[in-house]
Amino acid sequence: xxxxxxxxxxxxxxxxxxxxxxxxxxxxxxxxxxxxxxxxxxxxxxxxxxxxxxxxxxxxxxxxxxxxxxxxxxxxxxxxxxxxxxxxxxxxxxxxxxxxxxxxxxxxxxxxxxxxxxxxxxxxxxxxxxxxxxxxxxxxxxxxxxxxxxxxxxxxxxxxxxxxxxxxxxxxxxxxxxxxxxxxxxxxxxxxxxxxxxxxxxxxxxxxxxxxxxxxxxxxxxxxxxxxxxxxxxxxxxxxxxxxxxxxxxxxxxxxxxxxxxxxxxxxxxxxxxxxxxxxxxxxxxxxx
Amino acid sequence: xxxxxxxxxxxxxxxxxxxxxxxxxxxxxxxxxxxxxxxxxxxxxxxxxxxxxxxxxxxxxxxxxxxxxxxxxxxxxxxxxxxxxxxxxxxxxxxxxxxxxxxxxxxxxxxxxxxxxxxxxxxxxxxxxxxxxxxxxxxxxxxxxxxxxxxxxxxxxxxxxxxxxxxxxxxxxxxxxxxxxxxxxxxxxxxxxxxxxxxxxxxxxxxxxxxxxxxxxxxxxxxxxxxxxxxxxxxxxxxxxxxxxxxxxxxxxxxxxxxxxxxxxxxxxxxxxxxxxxxxxxxxxxxxxxxxxxxxxxxxxxxxxxxxxxxxxxxxxxxxxxxxxxxxxxxxxxxxxxxxxxxxxxxxxxxxxxxxxxxxxxxxxxxxxxxxxxxxxxxxxxxxxxxxxxxxxxxxxxxxxxxxxxxxxxxxxxxx
Numbered sequence: 001x002x003x004x005x006x007x008x009x010x011x012x013x014x015x016x017x018x019x020x021x022x023x024x025x026x027x028x029x030x031x032x033x034x035x036x037x038x039x040x041x042x043x044x045x046x047x048x049x050x051x052x053x054x055x056x057x058x059x060x061x062x063x064x065x066x067x068x069x070x071x072x073x074x075x076x077x078x079x080x081x082x083x084x085x086x087x088x089x090x091x092x093x094x095x096x097x098x099x100x101x102x103x104x105x106x107x108x109x110x111x112x113x114x115x116x117x118x119x120x121x122x123x124x125x126x127x128x129x130x131x132x133x134x135x136x137x138x139x140x141x142x143x144x145x146x147x148x149x150x151x152x153x154x155x156x157x158x159x160x161x162x163x164x165x166x167x168x169x170x171x172x173x174x175x176x177x178x179x180x181x182x183x184x185x186x187x188x189x190x191x192x193x194x195x196x197x198x199x200x201x202x203x204x205x206x207x208x209x210x211x212x213x214x215x216x217x218x219x220x221x222x223x224x225x226x227x228x229x230x231x232x233x234x235x236x237x238x239x240x241x242x243x244x245x246x247x248x249x250x251x252x253x254x255x256x257x258x259x260x261x262x263x264x265x266x267x268x269x270x271x272x273x274x275x276x277x278x279x280x281x282x283x284x285x286x287x288x289x
Numbered sequence: 290x291x292x293x294x295x296x297x298x299x300x301x302x303x304x305x306x307x308x309x310x311x312x313x314x315x316x317x318x319x320x321x322x323x324x325x326x327x328x329x330x331x332x333x334x335x336x337x338x339x340x341x342x343x344x345x346x347x348x349x350x351x352x353x354x355x356x357x358x359x360x361x362x363x364x365x366x367x368x369x370x371x372x373x374x375x376x377x378x379x380x381x382x383x384x385x386x387x388x389x390x391x392x393x394x395x396x397x398x399x400x401x402x403x404x405x406x407x408x409x410x411x412x413x414x415x416x417x418x419x420x421x422x423x424x425x426x427x428x429x430x431x432x433x434x435x436x437x438x439x440x441x442x443x444x445x446x447x448x449x450x451x452x453x454x455x456x457x458x459x460x461x462x463x464x465x466x467x468x469x470x471x472x473x474x475x476x477x478x479x480x481x482x483x484x485x486x487x488x489x490x491x492x493x494x495x496x497x498x499x500x501x502x503x504x505x506x507x508x509x510x511x512x513x514x515x516x517x518x519x520x521x522x523x524x525x526x527x528x529x530x531x532x533x534x535x536x537x538x539x540x541x542x543x544x545x546x547x548x549x550x551x552x553x554x555x556x557x558x559x560x561x562x563x564x565x566x567x568x569x570x571x572x573x574x575x576x577x578x579x580x581x582x583x584x585x586x587x588x589x590x591x592x593x594x595x596x597x598x599x600x601x602x603x604x605x606x607x608x609x610x611x612x613x614x615x616x617x618x619x620x621x622x623x624x625x626x627x628x629x630x631x632x633x634x635x636x637x638x639x640x641x642x643x644x645x646x647x648x649x650x651x652x653x654x655x656x657x658x659x660x661x662x663x664x665x666x667x668x669x670x671x672x673x674x675x676x677x678x679x680x681x682x683x684x685x686x687x688x689x690x691x692x693x694x695x696x697x698x699x700x701x702x703x704x705x
Contacts, residue, residue: 003521007514105339114344115565116534125574125703127546136546139513208513210538210569214343214380218510250514258505258515259478 002133004254008247010139011208013146016242018201018219019226020150020235021194027170027233028190031081031093035101037220039195042104043069043202044211045112048119058119058203059141065199073195076100077188101216108213116210124207142204149200150239153193157235166190170233229269231279240280244268323362329370330635332357332625333392334402335413340380344533344565345405345614349428350375352618353402355600360622366629374398378409385409386416393420399635400425402621405614407431407449407481414442423641425625427617431480435662441637443644445620445657447668449481449557450488452581453528455687456555456672457492459696460526462688467698469525469553472497475515475540476530476557479507485557485581486530500524512536516543526553534559537578538569545574545703552699555579560675563610563682572679577700579674584654585684586611589692592623593653609682620652 022036033039046065050056056064080100084092123141127134157163168176169186177183205211205219226245230237248268249261256264272280334353337346357371365371374396378385385404392398401417403410403426410429417424418441426442430449434442460469472493476486483504490502500522505515516539519527531537537559544550560566560580567575586597586608596619597608625640627650632639649658649667656667672686676697685696 003517004514007517011511011513102339109343114347115562116344116538116569117565118538118569120571125542125545127548134547136542208539208542209510210535212344214340215535217340218508222510246511249511253505253514254518258503258509262506262508 001251001254004250005247006133006135007139008250009243010135010143011250012243012246013239014139014142014201014204014208014242015222015226015246016239017146017149017197018205019223019230019238019242020153021197021201022223023227023230023233023235023238024153025191025194026227028166029081029093029187030090031084031097031191032090032224033097033194034094034220034224035076035097035104036194036198036223037216037218038101038104038108038213039069039072039198040202040205040219040223041108041211041213041216042072043199044119044206045108045202046199047203047206048112048117051119051121058121058124058207059145062145062200062203065203066196069199070192070196073192074188076195077191081191082184082188101220105213105216112212114212114214116212117206118210119203119207121207136208138204138207142208145200145204149197150235153197153235162186162189225265225269227279229272229279231282234279234281237279237281323364325365325370326368329372330366330400330629331372331374331396331398332400332402333389333396333398334373334375335378335385335388335392335404335409336375337380337405337409338375338377340378341533342380342405342409344562345428345612346377346380348612348614349405349618351600351604352615353622355596355603355615356619356622359596359599360626366626367633367635378404380406380409382409382412386412389413389416393417393422400625400629400637400640402618402625403427403429403444407434408479410434410442410444411437414439417441422637423628423644425621425628425644427621428481428614432484433480435664438662440645441641442663443624443659443665444663445624445652445665446617446654447583447666447670448664450484451666452485452557452583452670453489453555453672454492455670456579456581457489459672459686459688460553461493461496463698469497471500471522471524472526472528473501473503473519473522473524473551474499474528474530475501475503475505475519476528477507477509477532477536478504479530479532482507482530482532482557486528489528497526507532512539513543516540517547520544520547520549523549524551527551527555529554529556531556531559534562534566534569537566541570541574541578541703550700550702553579554700555581555672557581561585561613561673563612564606567679571704573704575675575679576677577675577697579672579685579696581670581672582613583668583670584613584616585609585671585673585682587684588616588653590653590655592651596653616653620654620657623652624650624657 018040025033047061050061123137127136165181165186169183173183226241230241245265248265252264253261336350357373360371376388378388401422405428407429410426414424424442427445430444474490476483537556560578561582628640628643632643649656657665658667671684674685683694684692686693
């Protein structure tokens with residue numbers, strides 16, 4: 001049970017990191033980015049490529065992959081998503097980002113084939129012991145990375161001028177524009193940030209799971225579930241829901257049976273949404289925080 | 290942008306020129322093309338070209354295409370060219386049914402071949418049965434397929450339940466000194482996987498003390514916690530019902546992180562994926578891992594050797610690395626060809642009747658002959674093991690089989 005609890009917290013934080021981008025993008029742009037899963041996998045493949053061809057360490061490689069994914073996000077937003085307007089914007093965004101996802105999946109299949117790969121280094125399979133419990137380095141480092149990046153995002157949102165612009169856009173885009181905030185620019189940068197964090201999430205995911213392009217389908221369903229539970233648009237919600245989801249699944253698996261672990265999470269999701277349709281930290285809370 | 294368009298035009302023009310030259314060269318040097326009579330025979334197939342089963346789906350596509358190429362080079366079926374009509378089902382049991390309905394009622398395919406996995410084969414077979422079509426397939430061997438007792442289904446591969454029988458027999462018969470003292474069974478509830486582990490558990494029985502039996506959902510994407518439970522039991526042997534490389538890779542990583550190395554480890558799927566498996570887990574870790582299968586690329590069967598040589602020539606790689614999916618798909622084609630040639634017809638009713646007649650077909654996978662419910666019980670299962678630090682993949686049982694080598698026992702520590 002202690003194992004399950006530790007596993008849940010460590011793994012859940014990485015899911016939270018991946019979901020953060022998704023919730024940020026929805027919060028600011030009201031875009032449901034179903035391509036987030038494939039962006040995570042793209043991030044994993046970038047780390048894989050750098051390691052395979054240039055021998056660059058997975059964590060050091062983030063100095064390259066995070067900015068690269070930021071640029072990818074900016075380009076995608078400018079080319080395909082900036083044009084979405086009007087009341088159908090959110091619904092249309094699902095179709096557009098799904099199309100983007102399919103295109104990236106196809107490109108990855110051609111570039112890397114459908115064979116599964118995994119990011120392997122000297123430390124990915126190693127662990128250290130704390131009170132009789134083995135803690136894998138990669139999960140622990142992934143947890144620390146998630147904390148650092150989420151803290152950075154939090155600082156940016158709540159302690160910087162740009163963060164204030166984002167929060168204003170989150171609250172009311174028209175009002176933000178009226179006070180001189182360039183909402184278009186904020187949206188573009190937010191999308192870039194949302195995609196940039198997938199580089200980190202993808203690297204840790206790729207170091208703990210074998211993957212190919214189609215792995216993104218499994219990921220996106222989990223990520224969407226996390227942000228629905230946490231409250232769409234809420235960073236804190238993504239963190240709490242990510243950790244809660246994986247921990248709950250692991251505990252149910254350990255105490256009862258893994259067969260019921262997924263169902264247990266969805267039961268909790270249904271119960272929470274019955275009383276709080278906006279999720280645990282719904283938009284109101286996020287805006288007020 | 291203009292520059293890019295120019296570049297695309299240049300590349301396009303060069304490609305057309307190159308293709309024309311190649312076509313002219315091949316026209317002048319290739320062997321004479323077979324002369325076909327009548328309209329082509331269209332074979333409808335739904336495959337998982339994306340989604341969870343895409344790796345296997347794409348391998349199946351290669352197998353089917355290789356067979357079609359060979360049969361057409363040999364004059365086709367009944368003198369008619371064979372054309373494959375392949376649609377992607379994205380690994381969806383719903384889409385696969387839509388695809389087969391379209392293939393039959395809209396595309397007017399003459400025959401249908403199976404999709405990938407038991408999960409997709411069962412609804413597909415039920416759908417095509419309504420049109421009176423035979424469903425010859427190679428990857429739907431779970432018990433649910435045969436429990437349905439459909440008259441039109443024919444699985445060319447040995448039913449999966451029997452896959453681990455040689456392993457179970459071998460491990461149970463080991464001398465007491467070397468036989469594992471404890472065993473843990475952990476499996477996905479996938480219909481293609483759980484029956485294999487359950488049958489192995491039944492066959493091994495009390496000869497090895499079972500210290501755990503855990504079933505996890507097939508939709509699981511995070512196996513670490515489950516793997517930790519297994520590692521804590523410290524069993525001498527682990528029988529894992531894995532559905533793909535990511536599943537076994539996650540278990541192996543968690544075992545190593547928990548400083549636990551089972552003496553014997555066998556998994557239902559993943560280790561048979563050749564280089565894909567090695568790339569994911571590393572050659573050192575692969576050493577000693579076993580997997581059941583009914584075929585492998587170094588099979589001594591002459592038909593198999595011919596197909597493998599053609600495959601390697603066309604797609605590259607090594608004989609040992611050829612995926613078993615290729616052989617399963619190819620065997621489907623060989624079986625269908627035998628039925629069409631024997632009945633001199635593409636009438637599905639006649640084909641179904643002939644396939645139920647007990648006739649035996651020699652294929653790349655060995656003999657194929659069906660019982661009343663479409664099982665092919667004439668094949669035998671093998672167990673394979675990665676040996677020599679994960680550099681070679683060899684057949685280790687059935688014990689006594691001329692191609693079996695000694696099992697590497699116990700498994701080396703991870704990464705050694």
